[in-house]
Amino acid sequence: MKLLTIDDSKTIRRVIAGIGGILGFDVLEAENGVAGLEILQDLGQEINLILLDWNMPGMNGLEVLKSIKANPRIKNIPVMMVTTEGEREYIIKAIQAGAVHYQTKPFSQEEMAARIMEALGVGG
Amino acid sequence: MMSDQANNCRIMVETLQNVTCQILESETWNRVVCEPVKTLPIFQLTQEVCGVIYLLGSCPGVVAVMTSQRSLAAIIKSITGNETRELTQEDLLDGVAELANMVCGGMKSQSQISGITISTPMAIMGSEYVAQWKTAHPTQQLTFHMQDHSLIVIFSI
Numbered sequence: 001m002k003l004l005t006i007d008d009s010k011t012i013r014r015v016i017a018g019i020g021g022i023l024g025f026d027v028l029e030a031e032n033g034v035a036g037l038e039i040l041q042d043l044g045q046e047i048n049l050i051l052l053d054w055n056m057p058g059m060n061g062l063e064v065l066k067s068i069k070a071n072p073r074i075k076n077i078p079v080m081m082v083t084t085e086g087e088r089e090y091i092i093k094a095i096q097a098g099a100v101h102y103q104t105k106p107f108s109q110e111e112m113a114a115r116i117m118e119a120l121g122v123g124g
Numbered sequence: 125m126m127s128d129q130a131n132n133c134r135i136m137v138e139t140l141q142n143v144t145c146q147i148l149e150s151e152t153w154n155r156v157v158c159e160p161v162k163t164l165p166i167f168q169l170t171q172e173v174c175g176v177i178y179l180l181g182s183c184p185g186v187v188a189v190m191t192s193q194r195s196l197a198a199i200i201k202s203i204t205g206n207e208t209r210e211l212t213q214e215d216l217l218d219g220v221a222e223l224a225n226m227v228c229g230g231m232k233s234q235s236q237i238s239g240i241t242i243s244t245p246m247a248i249m250g251s252e253y254v255a256q257w258k259t260a261h262p263t264q265q266l267t268f269h270m271q272d273h274s275l276i277v278i279f280s281i
Contacts, residue, residue, distance in 0.1 A: 012222060084228070086230070
């Protein structure tokens with residue numbers, strides 16, 4: 001099982017990699033939207049879940065999400081937004097664009113682990 | 125009668141205090157004590173590592189989260205759950221930027237003031253520098269203590 005975290009913060013990628021590792025995932029990391037889309041272009045068929053930050057320099061998370069959902073090869077990979085943006089309007093926009101779950105920062109290990117399993121349809 | 129701007133400023137300071145306390149308590153598992161808010165004449169960075177974020181849109185302003193390298197290292201180690209790993213300069217810069225992002229993102233969500241957007245964070249680190257911003261209003265300083273570490277958040281509109 002492979003998980004891709006797209007976040008400009010190395011700190012957050014490290015936290016997610018740790019939680020993903022505990023859950024038995026092979027965690028891939030991208031520091032921005034373009035790098036994330038490149039990984040998806042190469043390895044999209046192998047990735048089971050994408051964790052996507054919203055506020056990133058260059059392409060923001062919503063733009064990345066829309067790109068993913070517009071690409072028939074990768075549009076079925078579940079995407080969870082992981083962001084400090086906790087307002088209702090942001091959550092609605094993300095869900096409308098195709099995100100399956102939404103986690104605000106900061107989060108505990110237990111919270112994130114539960115959200116990952118829920119996003120994959122095996123928890124909750 | 126308080127103006128909208130003064131009222132927004134009061135709400136934002138209160139929210140910054142609550143959000144920063146919540147983040148520090150949840151991430152470090154320590155009790156956090158917050159000093160009374162201080163009003164300063166200028167917005168100036170006074171600590172070794174700082175994360176600065178601009179508030180844009182309906183209530184323009186600037187927020188800085190700052191602390192010592194030692195305290196920041198302790199906070200980042202708690203966040204990442206790795207107490208033993210040596211942190212590099214890049215780790216500290218990234219960590220303070222993300223901490224500022226969490227504080228401002230939480231403030232933006234919880235203050236319920238509509239139309240605020242936040243910039244991506246800028247991180248500054250050094251044992252000796254002077255950095256100050258010209259602002260239209262005095263700076264509000266919030267100081268948080270946990271065990272033998274402290275963190276300062278300053279805010280101005």
